[in-house]
Amino acid sequence: MAIENKPSxxxxxxxxxxNAALIERLRAEADATRRQAERASHTMRCPRCGGHLQEKEQHRVKIDQCPDCGGVWFDKGELEIFDHVDRSGVRRFVADLFGIKY
Structure with missing residues (x-):
């Protein structure tokens, strides 16, 4: 009996x-890494110009402001402060925030 050199x-x-399972696993890991890097690249970035947002506090409300274009961005729940502008003393906050003289 001759022994074959090639595998069965x-x-x-x-x-x-x-190999297919390994390639699939490596692709999944690479996709996850890419998604995570893409998500991190958007964190605290201005949606308008891409500058780094700086967190500022205005009358005990934290807002994100872009030093490059001057854009002001609110996190979830922060915009609800405007619901009370005409009913409370928050009018000064809004005026200070947007540089409005009244």
Whole structure:
């Protein structure tokens, strides 16, 4: 009986499945890393010009302001302060925030 130098068909199939699984796992990891890097690149960035936002406090409300274009951005829940502008003393806050003289 002669011994063949090449692996059996079952061995070829086994390694092909192992390689496919490894490639799939590596692609999933690379995709996750790319998504995470893309998400991190947008954190605290101005949606208008891409500058780094700086957190400022105006009358005990934290806002994000872009020093490059001057844009002001609010986090979730911060905009509700405007619902009370005409009903409370928050009018001064809004005037200071947007440089309005009244």
């Amino acid at each position: 068909k079952n061995e070829d199939e086994y390694f092909a499945r192992e």
